[in-house]
Amino acid sequence: MPGPELLLQTVQKSVPLESEEQQRLLVAFQKGTFPRKEFFLRSGEVCKQVAFVLQGCLRSYAVDEEGTEHNLQFAPEGWWITDMNSILYNQPAQLNIEAIEDTQALLMNREQQELLFRDLPILERFFRIITEKSMAGSHKRLIEQVSVNAKDRYIHFCKLYPELIQRLPQKQIASYIGVTPEFLSKIKSELLKGKS
Amino acid sequence: MPGPELLLQTVQKSVPLESEEQQRLLVAFQKGTFPRKEFFLRSGEVCKQVAFVLQGCLRSYAVDEEGTEHNLQFAPEGWWITDMNSILYNQPAQLNIEAIEDTQALLMNREQQELLFRDLPILERFFRIITEKSMAGSHKRLIEQVSVNAKDRYIHFCKLYPELIQRLPQKQIASYIGVTPEFLSKIKSELLKGKS
DNA sequence: TTCCTTTCTTAATCTAGATTAATGAAAACC
DNA sequence: GGTTTTCATTAATCTAGATTAAGAAAGGAA
Numbered sequence: 325m326p327g328p329e330l331l332l333q334t335v336q337k338s339v340p341l342e343s344e345e346q347q348r349l350l351v352a353f354q355k356g357t358f359p360r361k362e363f364f365l366r367s368g369e370v371c372k373q374v375a376f377v378l379q380g381c382l383r384s385y386a387v388d389e390e391g392t393e394h395n396l397q398f399a400p401e402g403w404w405i406t407d408m409n410s411i412l413y414n415q416p417a418q419l420n421i422e423a424i425e426d427t428q429a430l431l432m433n434r435e436q437q438e439l440l441f442r443d444l445p446i447l448e449r450f451f452r453i454i455t456e457k458s459m460a461g462s463h464k465r466l467i468e469q470v471s472v473n474a475k476d477r478y479i480h481f482c483k484l485y486p487e488l489i490q491r492l493p494q495k496q497i498a499s500y501i502g503v504t505p506e507f508l509s510k511i512k513s514e515l516l517k518g519k520s
Numbered sequence: 521m522p523g524p525e526l527l528l529q530t531v532q533k534s535v536p537l538e539s540e541e542q543q544r545l546l547v548a549f550q551k552g553t554f555p556r557k558e559f560f561l562r563s564g565e566v567c568k569q570v571a572f573v574l575q576g577c578l579r580s581y582a583v584d585e586e587g588t589e590h591n592l593q594f595a596p597e598g599w600w601i602t603d604m605n606s607i608l609y610n611q612p613a614q615l616n617i618e619a620i621e622d623t624q625a626l627l628m629n630r631e632q633q634e635l636l637f638r639d640l641p642i643l644e645r646f647f648r649i650i651t652e653k654s655m656a657g658s659h660k661r662l663i664e665q666v667s668v669n670a671k672d673r674y675i676h677f678c679k680l681y682p683e684l685i686q687r688l689p690q691k692q693i694a695s696y697i698g699v700t701p702e703f704l705s706k707i708k709s710e711l712l713k714g715k716s
Numbered sequence: 717t718t719c720c721t722t723t724c725t726t727a728a729t730c731t732a733g734a735t736t737a738a739t740g741a742a743a744a745c746c
Numbered sequence: 747g748g749t750t751t752t753c754a755t756t757a758a759t760c761t762a763g764a765t766t767a768a769g770a771a772a773g774g775a776a
Contacts, residue, residue, distance in 0.1 A: 388667035396663065408656040418663065441648075445641045452637075452648035455655055460604040462658040466592065467614065469665060470698050471584035474763070493723065502666050507763055509725050670733070689753065703733055705755050717776100724771070735760070742753070 326378040328353070331430055334376075334402055339450045349447060352440045353430040358382070358423035364405075365421040371410035373431045377403050380427025383496065384419045395500040398424070398488055404454065424492060469502060475511050477501040522574040524549070527626055530572075530598055535646045545643060548636045549626040554578070554619035560601075561617040567606035569627045573599050576623025577684075579692065580615045591696040594620070594684055600650065620688060665698060671707050673697040 328350050335341060335349065356375065358364055364382055365371050375382065382399040384407065396419065399405035410417035411434055432440075441448040468477060478501055482489050489497065498508040524546050531537060531545065552571065554560055560578060561567050571578065578595040580603065592615065595601035606613035607630055628636075637644040664673060674697055678685050685693065694704040 386663045386667055392667070394663065394666045396659065408652060408659055412652055412656050418660075441645070445644070448641070448644055448648055449637070452644055452651060455648060455651045456604060456608055459651055459655045459658060460608050462655060462662065463592065463604055464614075466658065466662050466665065467582045467590065469662065470590045471582055471588070495723070504764060505724075506726085506765080510763090513725080691753065700734060701754070702735080702756085706733090709755080720773100720775085722771105722773080725769085727768095728766085730763105730765070732762100732764090733760105734762090736758085738756090740753100740755080742751105744749105744751075746747105746749085 326428055328378070328430060330378055330402055331376055335447075335450055338453045339446050341446070345444055345446065348444060349440065352436045353432045356429045356431045358427040358429065360423050360426050363420060363422050364429070365407055365410075365417055365419065367418055367420050368416050369410075370414055371407040371417045371419075373433045374404060374406040374411070374437070375399070375421070375429045375431050377401055377405070378428045378430060380423060380425040380429075381491065382421055382427055382429070383424050384421045385499065386418055387420070393499055394502070395496060398485075398492070398496075398500065400488065400491070404458070424496065474501065474503045474507065475514070478503075478508065478511050479515075522624055524574070524626060526574055526598055527572055531643075531646055534649050535642050537642070541640055541642065544640060545636065548632045549628045552625045552627045554623040554625065556619055556622050559616060559618050560625070561603055561606075561613055561615065563614055563616050564612050565606075566610055567603040567613045567615075569629045570600060570602040570607070570633070571595070571617070571625040571627050573597055573601070574624045574626060576619060576621040576625075577687065578617055578623055578625070579620050580617045581695065582614055583616070589695055590698070591692060594681075594688070594692075594696065596684065596687070600654070620692065670697065670699045670703065671710070674699075674704065674707050675711075 331350070331353070332341070332346055341349065353376070356364070358380070364373075364375055365384075367387065377399045379401055381401075382405050384396045384399075384405055385393045386396065387393055397403075397405060405421060407417040407419040407421065409415065410419070437451075441451070468480065472480070478497075481497060481501055494508055494512075495505040498505045501508070503511070527546070527549070528537070528542055537545065549572070552560070554576070560569075560571055561580075563583065573595045575597055577597075578601050580592045580595075580601055581589045582592065583589055593601060601617060603613040603615040603617065605611065606615070633647075637647070664676065668676070674693075677693065677697055690704055690708075691701040694701045697704070699707070
């Protein structure tokens with residue numbers, strides 16, 4: 325059962341917080357526990373909350389017409405995750421967000437967040453900053469997806485998230501880089517041949 | 521030569537502004553003029569500014585190893601555009617941002633923007649909100665790219681941006697939806713056949 | 717230990733979309 | 747107003763990655 329220290333640390337990497345501000349921040353959240361395979365959000369529901377992962381790992385994914393899952397994001401410890409389209413526009417989520425491992429998270433709903441911004445403008449700054457950063461990340465991801473082939477996307481993923489390679493089943497990584505598990509298997513065996 | 525009214529209108533769709541606040545906002549910007557084919561940003565440069573388009577249209581694109589261009593975003597009147605990765609981390613831009621038409625824009629550099637946030641927290645709110653929205657848009661785009669086929673991506677683009685279909689050369693749209701101009705041509709002829 | 721489910725691998729075949737090439741039509745430029 | 751780039755189209759061929767199928771490994775639960 326990890327405490328909320330990771331959240332305070334994370335926020336304070338971007339903006340300084342007094343002790344009372346820290347308290348005010350924490351009361352905006354509630355704790356959430358998600359055993360492996362349980363859902364934080366199911367597509368069709370309206371997403372009301374943003375999650376900050378303390379332990380474990382969540383993933384967000386969309387399902388296409390053929391029923392194939394496409395991973396959008398992994399959220400291990402210290403990451404934020406939500407369905408921005410659903411929460412912003414109050415629309416049914418296209419995304420599912422599911423625990424890949426037993427997960428502990430801090431959850432904050434939108435109204436709480438807006439009250440928080442009203443009380444502590446510094447936290448509006450924090451969220452402005454992390455939203456800019458995740459915007460930048462999302463752009464990088466899109467560029468990579470359209471302008472790099474599958475093998476190089478895999479190589480890049482390995483460099484960028486070495487700990488996730490250890491931690492996650494290959495099929496989850498395949499779904500993230502946008503190939504079938506069979507093709508990822510082929511890529512890996514080619515890489516092994518090439519190296520030895 | 522359009523004035524800055526479009527900017528004030530746009531901001532005030534999200535947050536209210538007093539008259540003095542409006543003035544303070546405007547002085548953070550300078551005017552920029554980009555004849556067709558001129559660049560607001562070239563890859564390799566460090567991006568220092570965000571642009572708000574008053575008239576005309578910009579596009580951002582990345583170039584892959586084979587030299588193929590991949591359009592990330594179009595910015596017609598009322599849209600914001602920048603290279604978030606470059607401006608945030610002060611790194612050489614991966615993106616090019618070029619005028620597709622003769623373009624008038626308002627430009628603001630990062631330091632100006634930070635001073636603006638310090639003076640007017642309400643504008644930090646505004647940028648928090650539009651960054652959230654563009655984050656949501658970027659996510660939608662990524663999901664679409666990986667889970668929908670080219671024909672349906674084109675159909676969706678036509679619905680979403682009917683005015684751009686009129687305005688832009690097909691090759692720019694092809695590059696945005698992630699196909700070659702030849703294949704888009706094929707898609708279009710199939711759609712025509714199907715309809716008649 | 718054994719059974720059951722999930723995951724990974726290999727290989728054959730298939731397909732959406734790329735590439736190449738050639739032609740005609742617009743625009744843009746002088 | 748001609749000429750030179752740029753753009754759109756069609757068609758033949760090619761390829762990265764999907765699909766299908768089937769076996770091997772590797773957990774988990776009991």
